Amino acid sequence: MRIGVKNVVRGAIIASVYIVLTLLAWGVNLASGLIQARFSEALCVLPFFTFDAVLGLFIGCLLANTITGAFIYDIIFGSMATLLAALCSYMLSRSYFAKKHRTLAKWLTPLPAVVVNAFVVGWLLKYVYGLSVSYAIACAYVGAGQIIACYGAGMPLMYLLD
Numbered sequence: 561m562r563i564g565v566k567n568v569v570r571g572a573i574i575a576s577v578y579i580v581l582t583l584l585a586w587g588v589n590l591a592s593g594l595i596q597a598r599f600s601e602a603l604c605v606l607p608f609f610t611f612d613a614v615l616g617l618f619i620g621c622l623l624a625n626t627i628t629g630a631f632i633y634d635i636i637f638g639s640m641a642t643l644l645a646a647l648c649s650y651m652l653s654r655s656y657f658a659k660k661h662r663t664l665a666k667w668l669t670p671l672p673a674v675v676v677n678a679f680v681v682g683w684l685l686k687y688v689y690g691l692s693v694s695y696a697i698a699c700a701y702v703g704a705g706q707i708i709a710c711y712g713a714g715m716p717l718m719y720l721l722d
Contacts, residue, residue, distance in 0.1 A: 571616035578603055578620025579627065586628050590705075594691055594698065596681075597705040600624065602713035604673035607650035608666065609721060614650050618643040633688045634681075641680035648672035666718055670710035678703030 581600035585591040591598050600620065606613030621642040625635045649669045652658060658665035682699030685691045691698060 567612045570610065570612040571619070574603060574606060574613050574616025575620035575623065578617060579624045582620070582624035582628065591624075591628060592630065594685060594693065594701050595705065596702065597708045599709065599713065601673060601677075601706060601709035602717050604645065604649065604670050604710050605666075605714040605718040605721075607646045608653040608669045608718060611650055614643070614646040617646045631684075631688055634684050637680055637684060638677075641676045642673070645672040645676040648676070666722070667715070669718065670706075670714050673710050674703055674706040677706050 578600040581603070582591050582598050585596075585598045585600065590596055603613070603617060603620075606617070618639060622635065622639040625638050630638065649672050652665060652668060652672070655665070678699045681702045682695060685698045685702065686693065686695045693701075
């Protein structure tokens with residue numbers, strides 16, 4: 561795979577949009593804490609269309625977490641969770657399954673972001689931020705917020721772009 565200027569610019573635009581949307585969610589207390597639904601997570605559908613989104617989402621999350629004052633473990637592991645989820649979504653979109661079942665593959669694209677973030681961010685909330693809820697409850701809340709952002713806003717975005 562060859563990376564050119566267009567790929568870097570596309571990734572940078574995605575990262576910038578991710579940061580702006582996270583800051584908007586942060587401004588209304590939806591970007592962190594037990595109850596969170598980052599508007600920026602709607603962008604998790606973009607790896608369905610391009611690999612450039614994988615690095616764009618990772619860099620955007622890394623910078624957004626840094627700007628919003630997250631703990632270092634959140635900056636590292638939260639961003640790595642976004643990278644892992646984006647890679648999984650990209651690989652799914654390029655799979656034999658996706659070629660045969662395009663509509664179903666579209667609906668599965670946000671699933672890695674929901675699952676990975678539920679477990680990783682749930683762990684961060686419980687053990688790094690010290691929230692006084694069980695790990696299962698933390699995962700459930702984060703997962704619910706991810707479903708709202710990734711499916712509620714991400715799927716309309718996917719169909720708009722497709």
